[in-house]
Amino acid sequence: MTRLTRAFGRYGPSLVLFGLLLVAWQLAVSVLGIREYLLPSPWSVVEALTGGDIAWTRHIWITSVEIFGAFVLATVVGVLLGTAIAWSDIMSRALMPFLVFVNTLPKVAVAPLFLIWLGYGIVPNVLIGALIGFFPVVINTAVGLNQIDQDMLDLGRVFNAPKWRVFAKIRIPNAFPYILSALKVTATAAVVGVIVGEFIASQRGLGYVIITTQSSMNTPVAFAALVWISILGLLLFGAVAALARYLAPWAEGSEQ
Amino acid sequence: MAPVIALDRVGMTYAADSGLVEALRDVSLTVEQGEFVALVGPSGCGKSTLLRLVAGLRAATTGTIAVNGAAVRGPIRAVGMVFQAPVLLRWRSILDNVLLPAELAGLDPKAHRDRALALLELVGLADFAAKRPAELSGGMQQRASLCRALLLDPPLLLMDEPFGALDAMTRDEMNLELLRVWGEAGGSGQGGVRKTILFVTHSIPEAVFLADRIIVMSARPGRIAMVAPVALPRPRTVEIRTSAEAGRLALAIYEALTRRVAA
Numbered sequence: 001m002t003r004l005t006r007a008f009g010r011y012g013p014s015l016v017l018f019g020l021l022l023v024a025w026q027l028a029v030s031v032l033g034i035r036e037y038l039l040p041s042p043w044s045v046v047e048a049l050t051g052g053d054i055a056w057t058r059h060i061w062i063t064s065v066e067i068f069g070a071f072v073l074a075t076v077v078g079v080l081l082g083t084a085i086a087w088s089d090i091m092s093r094a095l096m097p098f099l100v101f102v103n104t105l106p107k108v109a110v111a112p113l114f115l116i117w118l119g120y121g122i123v124p125n126v127l128i129g130a131l132i133g134f135f136p137v138v139i140n141t142a143v144g145l146n147q148i149d150q151d152m153l154d155l156g157r158v159f160n161a162p163k164w165r166v167f168a169k170i171r172i173p174n175a176f177p178y179i180l181s182a183l184k185v186t187a188t189a190a191v192v193g194v195i196v197g198e199f200i201a202s203q204r205g206l207g208y209v210i211i212t213t214q215s216s217m218n219t220p221v222a223f224a225a226l227v228w229i230s231i232l233g234l235l236l237f238g239a240v241a242a243l244a245r246y247l248a249p250w251a252e253g254s255e256q
Numbered sequence: 257m258a259p260v261i262a263l264d265r266v267g268m269t270y271a272a273d274s275g276l277v278e279a280l281r282d283v284s285l286t287v288e289q290g291e292f293v294a295l296v297g298p299s300g301c302g303k304s305t306l307l308r309l310v311a312g313l314r315a316a317t318t319g320t321i322a323v324n325g326a327a328v329r330g331p332i333r334a335v336g337m338v339f340q341a342p343v344l345l346r347w348r349s350i351l352d353n354v355l356l357p358a359e360l361a362g363l364d365p366k367a368h369r370d371r372a373l374a375l376l377e378l379v380g381l382a383d384f385a386a387k388r389p390a391e392l393s394g395g396m397q398q399r400a401s402l403c404r405a406l407l408l409d410p411p412l413l414l415m416d417e418p419f420g421a422l423d424a425m426t427r428d429e430m431n432l433e434l435l436r437v438w439g440e441a442g443g444s445g446q447g448g449v450r451k452t453i454l455f456v457t458h459s460i461p462e463a464v465f466l467a468d469r470i471i472v473m474s475a476r477p478g479r480i481a482m483v484a485p486v487a488l489p490r491p492r493t494v495e496i497r498t499s500a501e502a503g504r505l506a507l508a509i510y511e512a513l514t515r516r517v518a519a
C-alpha cells in the first residue's frame with residue numbers, strides 16, 4: 001500500500017498532466033473540428049498504432065535492430081577510443097583533433113554520403129546512428145579513466161601492478177559511472193540517427209513509414225510511428241538505466 | 257647486513273602551482289631489519305612525503321635512498337603501505353578490497369581468501385566483509401586498509417597514521433594487534449623474523465608504546481629534530497604504557513616538538 005502511494009506520489013503528477021493533455025487534444029479536435037490530416041484525434045492515433053495497412057511488426061523490428069546496432073557500435077567504438085586516449089599521451093594527441101573535427105561536422109548532413117557509399121539497407125542507418133552517438137562515450141570514457149585519485153594509482157604502483165592491470169582493476173571500474181551516464185545520451189542520439197537514416201533512404205523502418213505519410217497525408221499513421229519510436233527510445237533508455245544500476249550500484253546518484 | 261631503509265641527506269621540494277614547497281631537508285636515517293621506528297612531527301612537516309619517497313612512489317630531489325641495500329629508483333617490491341587516507345575502491349566489497357594486492361600482483365585471489373577473512377576478523381571487521389566502503393565509518397575503513405597492506409605478509413611496512421581515525425579504545429587494541437603482527441614475541445612474523453616497520457603517528461603515547469626508536473621531525477621543511485630510543489621492555493603491556501618511564505619519554509618528545517614548532 002505504501003509502495004503504491006509512493007509510486008503515485010512520484011509518477012502521479014505527470015500521469016495526471018498526460019491525461020489532461022490527451023483530453024484537451026481530443027476536445028480540440030472534436031470541438032474545433034480540426035481535420036484529421038492536420039491533427040488526428042488521440043483515438044485515431046491509437047487505432048493506427050496497430051492499423052492493418054501498415055506492416056508495423058516488420059518496421060518496428062527493423063528500426064529496433066538498427067537502433068540497437070547503432071547503440072552497441074557507438075558504445076564499443078566510443079569506449080575503445082576513449083581508452084586509447086587515456087592510455088597514452090601520444091594517442092590522445094593523435095586522436096583528439098580528429099575526433100573534435102568529426103564531432104563538429106553536422107552529422108545529419110553526412111548521412112546522404114553513407115547512402116552513396118553503402119547503398120540501401122540497415123548498415124548506413126546503423127552507422128549514422130552510431131556516428132551521432134559515439135562522441136559522448138569517447139569523452140566520458142577518457143575523463144572517467146583519468147578522473148582518479150593519485151592515491152588509487154599509487155595503490156597500483158605499490159603492488160607493482162602492470163599498467164593494463166591497473167586499467168582493468170582500478171581505472172575502468174572507476175570510469176563506469178561516467179561511461180554509463182554517456183550511454184544515456186547515446187541511447188537518445190542513436191534513435192535520432194537511425195530515423196534520419198531511414199528518412200533519407202530506406203524502404204523499411206519507422207522513419208520510412210513517416211516519410212510515406214507525407215504523400216498519402218495519412219497523419220494518424222505518422223503519429224502512430226512517432227509513438228512507436230518514442231516507445232523504442234524509452235525502452236533503450238530504461239535498459240541503460242537498469243544496466244547502470246546493475247553494473248555500478250555504488251555510483252547511484254553520483255553520475256552526471 | 258645492509259639496513260632495510262637508508263636515507264642519506266634526502267631533500268624533497270615539490271613544484272606546486274603556487275610555487276616551490278620544500279617538504280624535506282637533509283634527512284638522514286637508517287632503519288635496521290626488524291626495527292619498529294615511529295615518526296612524529298607537526299602536520300605538514302613531510303612525514304607522508306618521506307614514506308612516499310621510501311616506497312619509491314616519488315623521487316627525492318636531493319640525496320639518496322636505499323632499501324635493502326639497493327637504490328630506490330621506482331616503486332619498491334614486497335612492501336605493505338597504509339596510506340593516510342584509507343583509499344578503498346568504492347565499487348568493491350571490503351573483502352575484495354583486502355584481496356586487491358593479490359589481484360594486482362597477478363596471484364589467485366581465491367588462495368588468499370582465508371587469510372583476508374582472518375585479517376578482517378583480527379581487526380573486528382568480520383561482519384563487514386561483504387559491505388562496501390561507503391557503509392563503514394572512517395575508522396573501520398582504516399582498519400580494512402590495514403588488512404589490505406598485510407594481505408601478502410610483506411617484510412616491510414610503511415604506515416601513515418593508520419590509527420588516526422580510531423577511538424582511543426580501538427586504537428589501543430589495534431596497537432597490540434600490530435605488535436603481534438610485527439612479531440614482538442618473536443616467531444609470529446614471516447619465517448620467525450620480525451617485520452620492519454616505519455610508522456607515522458601524531459600520537460606521542462602511541463609512538464612510545466609501539467616503537468624501538470622515535471624520530472621527531474621539525475616543522476617544514478622537515479628535518480630530524482631528535483632521535484629518541486625507547487628503552488621500555490617488550491612485550492609491551494598496558495602497565496608499561498602507563499609507567500613513569502613511558503611518561504617521562506613522552507614528555508621529552510612533547511617538549512622537543514613544541515620547542516621546535518615555537519622556534
Ligand SMILES: Nc1ncnc2c1ncn2[C@@H]1O[C@H](COP(=O)(O)OP(=O)(O)O)[C@@H](O)[C@H]1O
Pocket residue numbers: 270271272277278279297298299300301302303304305306476
Ligand atoms: N603533491 C604535492 N604537491 C605539492 N606540495 C605537496 C604535495 N604533497 C605534499 N605537499 C606539501 O609538502 C608538505 C609536506 O606534506 P606531507 O608530507 O603530507 O606532510 P605530513 O604528512 O607531515 O603532514 C606540505 O606543506 C604539503 O602541502
Ligand SMILES: [Mg+2]
Pocket residue numbers: 303304305340416
Ligand atoms: Mg601526512
